[in-house]
Structure formats: structure tokens, C-alpha cells
Amino acid sequence: MQLVSQRIRRLGLxxxxxxxxxxxxxxxxxxxxxxxYPLAYFAERIGGETxxxxxxxxxxxxxxxxxxxxxxxxxxxxxxxxxxxxxGYARWVGQASLPRRKLVDTSRSFRDAYxxxxxxxxxxxxxxxxxxxxxxxxxxWLDPQQAIAQARSIEVALAMHNAxxxxxxxxxxxxxxxxxEQLDRDLATAFAEFGEEPLLASHPIYAYLARRYGLDLRxxxxxxxxxxxxxxWQALDVLLAETPVSWMLxxxxxxxxxxxxxxxxxVGVLVYKIVGNRPASGEFLSVMRANVEMLVHAVGRxxxxxxxxxxxxxxxxxxxxxxxxxxxxxxxxxx
Amino acid sequence: xxxxxxxxxxxxxxxxVRSLTVVACLVLVAALPIGLDRILEESERQLTARAATTPLxxxxxxxxxxxxxxxxxxxxxxPDPISLAExxxxxxxxxxxxxxxxxxxxxxxxxxxxxxIDYFEYxxxxxxxxxxxxxxxxxxxxAGVASRLGLRPGDSLVSSPESVFDLAGAYPLxxxxxxxxxxxxxxxxxxxxxxxxxxxxxxxxxxxxxxxTRVQDPTLVIxxxxxxxxxxxxxxEYQEITESNRDSFHFHGDQSSYPLSAALVVPKDERAATxxxxxxxxxxxxxQLIRPRAVIGELMETIFRIKxxxxxxxxxxxxxxxxxxxxxxxxxxxxREQELRSNFEIGASRRTTVRLLAAELVLLTGASAVxxxxxxxGLERFCSAIVRGxxxx
Numbered sequence: 257m258q259l260v261s262q263r264i265r266r267l268g269l270x271x272x273x274x275x276x277x278x279x280x281x282x283x284x285x286x287x288x289x290x291x292x293y294p295l296a297y298f299a300e301r302i303g304g305e306t307x308x309x310x311x312x313x314x315x316x317x318x319x320x321x322x323x324x325x326x327x328x329x330x331x332x333x334x335x336x337x338x339x340x341x342x343x344g345y346a347r348w349v350g351q352a353s354l355p356r357r358k359l360v361d362t363s364r365s366f367r368d369a370y371x372x373x374x375x376x377x378x379x380x381x382x383x384x385x386x387x388x389x390x391x392x393x394x395x396x397w398l399d400p401q402q403a404i405a406q407a408r409s410i411e412v413a414l415a416m417h418n419a420x421x422x423x424x425x426x427x428x429x430x431x432x433x434x435x436x437e438q439l440d441r442d443l444a445t446a447f448a449e450f451g452e453e454p455l456l457a458s459h460p461i462y463a464y465l466a467r468r469y470g471l472d473l474r475x476x477x478x479x480x481x482x483x484x485x486x487x488x489w490q491a492l493d494v495l496l497a498e499t500p501v502s503w504m505l506x507x508x509x510x511x512x513x514x515x516x517x518x519x520x521x522x523v524g525v526l527v528y529k530i531v532g533n534r535p536a537s538g539e540f541l542s543v544m545r546a547n548v549e550m551l552v553h554a555v556g557r558x559x560x561x562x563x564x565x566x567x568x569x570x571x572x573x574x575x576x577x578x579x580x581x582x583x584x585x586x587x588x589x590x591x
Numbered sequence: 592x593x594x595x596x597x598x599x600x601x602x603x604x605x606x607x608v609r610s611l612t613v614v615a616c617l618v619l620v621a622a623l624p625i626g627l628d629r630i631l632e633e634s635e636r637q638l639t640a641r642a643a644t645t646p647l648x649x650x651x652x653x654x655x656x657x658x659x660x661x662x663x664x665x666x667x668x669x670p671d672p673i674s675l676a677e678x679x680x681x682x683x684x685x686x687x688x689x690x691x692x693x694x695x696x697x698x699x700x701x702x703x704x705x706x707x708i709d710y711f712e713y714x715x716x717x718x719x720x721x722x723x724x725x726x727x728x729x730x731x732x733x734a735g736v737a738s739r740l741g742l743r744p745g746d747s748l749v750s751s752p753e754s755v756f757d758l759a760g761a762y763p764l765x766x767x768x769x770x771x772x773x774x775x776x777x778x779x780x781x782x783x784x785x786x787x788x789x790x791x792x793x794x795x796x797x798x799x800x801x802x803x804t805r806v807q808d809p810t811l812v813i814x815x816x817x818x819x820x821x822x823x824x825x826x827x828e829y830q831e832i833t834e835s836n837r838d839s840f841h842f843h844g845d846q847s848s849y850p851l852s853a854a855l856v857v858p859k860d861e862r863a864a865t866x867x868x869x870x871x872x873x874x875x876x877x878x879q880l881i882r883p884r885a886v887i888g889e890l891m892e893t894i895f896r897i898k899x900x901x902x903x904x905x906x907x908x909x910x911x912x913x914x915x916x917x918x919x920x921x922x923x924x925x926x927r928e929q930e931l932r933s934n935f936e937i938g939a940s941r942r943t944t945v946r947l948l949a950a951e952l953v954l955l956t957g958a959s960a961v962x963x964x965x966x967x968x969g970l971e972r973f974c975s976a977i978v979r980g981x982x983x984x
Contacts, residue, residue, distance in 0.1 A: 326722075352726055
């Protein structure tokens with residue numbers, strides 16, 4: 257009887273020890289903070305259960321212009337890894353104090369290939385003073401090859417933090433890269449159907465997309481929920497008089513009045529979501545897949561392209577979850 | 592024997608001034624070299640400990656001692672700057688990470704050190720009050736600075752440039768105190784810490800002003816076209832970073848060219864350190880990479896060579912003091928000849944007289960020994976604080 261109770265006691269201790277060890281192992285995740293959703297998605301795909309990815313920007317803001325409060329900045333400071341997009345994305349990073357050794361500029365490997373972004377006037381002090389430039393285009397992930405480079409950068413960063421997990425990280429990164437390569441091929445096929453016809457863009461956020469697929473893209477600075485005004489329409493008319501254009505890319509569905517006026521000018525609306533923030537439904541690749549489908553249908557091809565592990569098809573009517581108006585950006589920037 | 596000691600003690604107490612003078616002389620001669628040795632040993636320990644926790648340091652070419660004194664001990668002259676590109680180059684090797692150090696501004700006599708929050712983690716500095724800096728315009732104080740200036744979180748302090756002649760460069764910048772560090776007994780107690788970007792703003796590299804694309808006053812703008820606005824010198828730059836103007840702060844030029852005083856370089860391991868040092872050994876780069884411990888070690892060797900000379904001088908002086916004491920005693924016995932004859936005449940034997948004199952010497956020596964032990968015990972107990980007080984405060 258005594259022997260039995262001793263054995264039960266020993267068994268109990270072993271079970272307790274195993275529980276403690278396994279819970280300790282599951283708690284030791286690498287805490288990763290990112291400045292936008294694509295990086296969060298890549299980190300989740302690559303890191304799997306070994307990472308806890310946090311992207312704390314509210315769903316209704318544009319992360320590029322969001323200013324986190326002090327509590328959130330403190331959370332970033334305490335992270336194990338902080339993934340930056342680079343190319344000047346997330347202006348708040350330049351005003352915050354983040355631990356340098358934890359920062360990972362995921363687009364550093366192709367920083368020589370950055371493109372100019374929105375044209376804003378720079379300034380300088382005195383005729384000979386150093387000057388500021390307009391913005392750099394920061395939607396780097398829209399070029400799948402650049403997205404792959406960013407994903408690889410994340411893989412390296414996570415592997416440096418947890419060398420033992422490197423083989424598993426590499427496997428998951430390879431799977432993500434394969435999906436992005438497929439996306440690249442599908443987008444190339446879809447855009448090829450547009451031929452050499454110029455496209456319009458409501459906002460200068462598609463620069464990398466245009467470069468990747470050789471698009472002749474003319475950009476405006478219009479917002480989906482704001483009438484561009486007489487000057488805006490006049491500028492469009494001048495352009496259309498020189499160069500007939502059939503399509504205009506938008507980051508979100510524009511106002512009905514804008515759509516109608518564009519239709520009256522023979523310009524169709526293509527809602528190409530950039531997925532800077534978390535979508536209301538689906539995830540990064542499913543939304544990109546939906547972008548591909550939208551392009552295909554726009555030129556009347558019904559042949560379905562390959563699927564890339566999408567879980568749910570995004571809803572095209574769910575247009576307000578992505579792309580934020582200027583008003584929204586201003587609201588996001590308020591403390 | 593006891594009666595001899597009793598009489599000797601009564602004699603010494605009667606002539607207490609003379610006795611105390613002799614004891615003081617003996618204490619000084621004995622305690623001075625030992626005390627000096629102990630203080631130098633503690634100084635070496637503290638200086639070396641600080642240098643030992645800084646594996647490598649990168650800075651401009653020139654005096655490595657000046658570089659270490661400024662970047663590690665926050666003293667001495669501000670060295671010539673290196674650019675941020677230097678530490679980016681080091682980080683790209685994946686052999687180490689770097690913690691930038693920017694000095695050159697002061698506030699209330701305390702050096703303002705621009706760095707990143709990695710510095711606090713690396714130096715194992717914890718907060719006594721408040722929090723670490725999180726955004727531009729915030730500062731964290733060392734315990735000594737906070738105590739001396741009477742500041743705590745919620746207060747503010749204003750920077751001033753190192754040189755009052757730098758009229759065209761740095762403007763005073765008002766920062767908000769958000770935290771105070773725990774005392775560490777290191778030069779960190781006497782410094783003010785700000786984010787590196789805040790330090791650059793203090794230096795005048797970054798600044799904030801009204802949006803020049805929207806100004807109405809024509810005297811603020813020299814030239815304007817679609818892509819560029821050339822501002823005149825009349826544009827007023829903000830001297831405090833607040834919630835309302837923080838967004839206006841910006842930098843001109845390429846950030847890789849911005850200046851640093853130095854950077855702490857923390858290699859992954861000793862092999863990585865050796866590889867990094869190898870890259871700098873041929874002198875072709877614009878900076879030097881040094882081991883602060885080696886630099887301080889050389890300094891200590893020089894100090895201890897001087898100390899050897901001082902020891903010799905103290906020994907000579909001590910010997911001279913002992914000889915003088917011997918002379919004083921012998922003269923004293925001469926002067927007491929009448930007294931000693933009186934002892935003989937009242938029946939004290941020569942041996943008794945010798946015992947009396949010996950007892951006086953023993954008591955004087957014993958009292959001196961006790962005083963020396965007391966001094967050395969006190970020095971041992973407070974040596975660390977004394978050295979910190981001499982070098983840190």
C-alpha cells in the first residue's frame with residue numbers, strides 16, 4: 257500500500273513537472289511588433305506558433321499616418337523584434353524612441369530602388385541650405401518581389417532571435433515565398449491584358465506595382481470619400497484629352513458621384529486594395545487574390561487563375577475597410 | 592610591569608599635546624601610504640569596471656583616451672564626430688550591435704547624452720521614478736543630476752551648447768523630464784539622457800517651424816515654386832517640442848551623415864570582436880575601434896608608475912619623519928635628565944627607568960597603531976564612496 261502511494265506521488269510529480277515545462281515552453285514566444293498589416297501577416301506566416309505578432313494600429317486608420325500613444329510606444333519598446341517597412345513608412349517612428357537593436361528595416365535590401373511618392377513641396381533654409389524632399393513611395397509590398405525580400409528579411413530577423421527554430425522558419429518562409437511568387441505571376445498575367453493602355457491612379461500609392469508590371473500609370477491625389485472639386489475634374493479632362501484612359505485604380509470604392517462622373521468620361525473604377533491595415537475579412541493573400549480576380553473580370557476574362565490558399569473570398573462591397581480618406585488620416589494623427 | 596605602564600600613561604596624559612603630536616605623526620607616517628594605496632586600488636577597480644563593461648568603442652581617429660573619457664565617463668573634451676554611417680557599417684557585418692552616443696550639450700552643468708533606450712538596458716540602469724523617454728523632447732535624469740537640480744518627472748530643463756560661440760548652430764531646447772534613474776555609482780548618475788534625435792535637434796540639425804508651404808508672410812520666403820520653398824532666416828524655430836508642434840520637427844539631409852560622438856559596440860562574442868578590430872587595424876577607415884579596458888589599463892599603468900615615485904617619496908619622507916621622531920625622543924631624554932636622576936635618587940633602579948621609558952614608547956606606538964587601524968577600517972568601509980565622490984560627483 258505504501259509502495260503504491262509512493263508511486264502515485266512520483267507519477268504526480270512527473271505530471272506536474274511536464275506541465276510546468278510545457279507551459280514554460282509555450283510562454284517563450286518571440287514578441288514581434290510591426291508598423292503595418294502586410295509585415296504582421298508575413299511574420300505570422302513565417303513565425304507560426306513561435307511568435308506573438310502585434311499590430312496595434314486601430315482598424316480605421318491608415319498605419320502610415322497613425323501616431324500611437326505613449327502606452328503603445330512603450331509596448332513597442334518592450335518587444336523582442338520591431339519590424340519596420342522602411343521607405344519612410346510610419347512617420348511616427350521618426351519621432352519615437354525605439355530600441356535600435358530590435359529594429360528591422362525589412363526593405364533595406366532594396367532601398368536603392370525606392371521610388372518617389374506623393375509630390376509635395378520640400379523646403380530649404382537659405383539658397384544654399386540642405387533641403388527636404390517630397391515623400392518616398394512606401395507601399396513596397398505591392399511589388400510581390402519586394403514583398404518576398406521583406407519576408408526574407410523577417411525570416412532572418414526571427415532566426416537570429418531564435419536560432420533553434422531556423423529550419424522551421426525557413427520552411428514556412430519558403431511556403432510564403434511560393435505563394436507570393438504565384439501572386440506575382442498571376443498579377444503579371446492580369447496586367448498583361450491591359451496592354452500598353454495607360455491607367456490612372458486616384459493616389460500615388462501604386463508606384464511599385466506600376467514599375468513591376470510595366471504600367472503606364474498617371475497618378476492624382478484624390479480621396480475615395482471626397483469630391484475632387486472643379487480643379488480636379490479639369491485636370492482629369494486635360495489628361496483625358498491627351499491620353500484616352502479606360503480605368504482608374506482606387507484603394508477603396510469612391511463616392512457614387514465620383515463613379516458616375518468617371519463613367520461619364522469613359523473611365524471605369526478598379527478598386528485595388530493595398531491592405532496596409534488588417535482587412536475586415538480575409539487576409540493579405542486572399543485580398544491580393546481578390547485584386548487579381550477583379551483585374552481579370554475588368555477585362556472580361558472568365559478563366560479562373562490559381563488559388564493561393566485563400567480562406568475566404570473578400571467582399572468587394574466591403575470597401576471601407578481598406579484605404580482611408582484624408583479626413584481619416586487627420587483623425588488618426590490626433591493624440 | 593603594570594606600575595611602569597601606569598606611570599608612563601600618567602606622564603603621557605600630563606603632556607597630552609606633546610603625546611598627541613607624536614601619535615599624529617606616527618599615524619600619518621603609517622596610514623598615508625597604505626591609505627593612498629587603497630584609494631588608488633579602488634579607483635583602478637571602479638575605472639576599470641566601467642571600461643570593462645564597454646567591450647568596444649568606435650569614434651573619430653585621434654586620442655583614444657579622450658574618446659574613452661568622453662564616451663564612457665562623459666568627461667573631457669567632446670571628440671571630433673563620426674557619422675551614423677560608421678555604426679551602420681558595423682551593424683551590417685552582423686558581428687555586433689552599436690549604441691550611439693552623442694555629447695556636446697549641457698544643462699545645469701550636466702552633460703546631455705543623446706542615445707537610444709538600448710543604453711539603459713545595456714548599462715542595467717533602472718528607473719527610480721517615471722518612465723524612459725518615448726518621443727522627441729523628453730529626457731531622463733541621472734540620480735545625481737535630479738538631486739542636485741531638484742528635478743523630477745513633470746519638470747523641464749533647457750539645453751545649452753558646449754560652446755557659447757556657436758551662435759549660428761544650436762538653439763536652447765526645452766525638454767520634459769519624464770524619468771529619474773536609480774543611483775548607480777557611475778558617471779550615469781551625473782548625466783541627462785535624451786533620445787539621439789532630440790540631441791540632434793539640440794545641435795540644430797533637426798528643427799521645427801511653421802509649414803512653409805502655407806505661410807502668408809512674404810518676408811519668410813525667399814523663393815517658391817511647385818517643388819520647393821526657400822525659407823529666409825526670419826523663420827522662427829521652435830524651442831520646445833510640444834504635442835501641437837511635434838509633427839513639424841524634421842531633419843534635413845541624409846541621416847547617415849548625422850554626427851555622433853562615439854558608439855558603444857557590443858560584439859556577439861570574442862571572435863566577432865577580433866574580426867571587427869581587424870577591419871579597423873589598417874587605418875583606412877575614418878574611425879577607430881578601441882577596447883576601452885585596454886586604454887584605461889594603459890592609463891592606470893602610467894598612474895601607477897607615478898605612484899611608484901610617490902611611494903618612494905612617501906617612504907623617504909616617512910623615514911625622515913621616523914628619524915626626526917628618534918631625534919625628538921633622544922632630545923627628550925636629554926631634557927629629562929634631571930627627572931631621570933631624581934627617579935634614581937628616590938630608589939628607582941636603572942632597569943626601572945628603562946622600563947618606564949620603554950612603556951612610554953609602547954603606549955605611544957600602541958595608541959598610534961590603534962588610530963591607524965581605525966583610520967584604515969574607516970577608509971575600507973567608505974573607500975568606494977570616497978572614490979565615487981572624488982571622480983563621480
